[in-house]
Amino acid sequence: MQKGLWLGIITDAEIEKLRNARTGGRSHPVVSLALADGEQVAANTEFAARQVAQNNLPWLQSLRPRLLDEKDFTAGAGALGEIRAFGALLETWCSVKPGPSVPGSNAKPEFEADAGDGPVIVEVNSRQLDSDQVKGLADHHADVTARHAADVAKAQVLGTIKNVVTTGITEVFPTGAPDPEKPGDSVLTNTISRIAQVKQNEKQIDPAKPFVLWLDFQDPGVWGTPLADELFRPLYTECKEGHVHSGPFWFALYGRKGDPMLESLGYSYRTTPMLHDGRFYQTMASHKGPTRVSAVVYSCPRATILMEHPAAVRPLPPNFRASLLKAPFFRLDLSVIEWGPSLVQQVIDCERRIIDAAATALGNFHL
Structure with a gap:
């Protein structure tokens, strides 16, 4: 019985392995949801995955490489967004076809949905942090980690070590940090x-x-x-x-x-x-x-x-x-x-x- 996030195509052992794939202080997007059992986004994702599994299990299984990618977190995050979108479209009672072709182009949008009066192309985008924000988080994590090591060493010298907690705060701008040198930038x-x-x-x-x-x-x-x-x-x-x-x-x-x-x-x-x-x-x-x-x-x-x-x-x-x-x-x-x-x-x-x-x-x- 799978605990935490249910996607129907990933095992507990694979999620546990992804827990070690942290980078720059960030958890893998699948792990973030698996550890957020009962929270709204996790619930939305699990419900959508169940809908998709009943409708098009092969499509869901095709996402495994992206969901299990331990290096490129954007791959898994994008796949999770597509699962939620597919599930939401199925809730509308539309027929949904993944990967429709576009005339004269090699591009394949995510879905084609039809409610009985004509097809509609649906392209999904899941916003990811800019590279400077990712670096800022990594630098902040490295700083907190170094300070924590120093705090532990100090406590050991003083002979008072029991539990050592080191905290830090940093700002994250999901749509990019404003440039203070650029007029009107906010x-x-x-x-x-x-x-x-x-x-x-x-x-x-x-x-x-x-x-x-x-x-x-x-x-x-x-x-x-x-x-x-x-x-x-x-x-x-x-x-x-x-x-x-x-x-x-x-x-x-x-x-x-x-x-x-x-x-x-x-x-x-x-x-x-x-x-x-x-x-x-x-x-x-x-x-x-x-x-x-x-x-x-x-x-x-x-x-x-x-x-x-x-x-x-x-x-x-x-x-x-x-x-x-x-x-x-x-x-x-x-x-x-x-x-x-x-x-x-x-x-x-x-x-x-x-x-x-x-x-x-x-x-x-x-x-």
């Missing part, structure tokens, strides 16, 4: 830029079919705690003082160059202009035309959020759109959905007017 702007650039070459897109970019934000080795719901709205407040911030995951898709991004600075307010268009308004260098992404799905531990393109080249089929409401923890209140013609554009236009008005009003307000 966690907010970095997050917007990184998300807007995901799969920028769009080589997995079949021009004849709608395309969904499925962004898995469930890797605890990257995100730590789950992302707050407010980050998916254009504006939100936090703390009892009502600090105002702009939601990076909304701006990454719907922001326009020059849009004011509002943030509190102590008890005053400031705006930072968007330096580029969000993904849905970009012209892509790879094919010299508007993005062919029809919609983005943000997949979080307790939230599945759909945000549709306001004028998609290939709009989502109605049945597929409605079926997504059956995805785990679907959040209709956070989603932006084209239930009717031009509805998304109307919603975005309204929200942009609210942003502009709030930025002007708060910018003129001084305590």
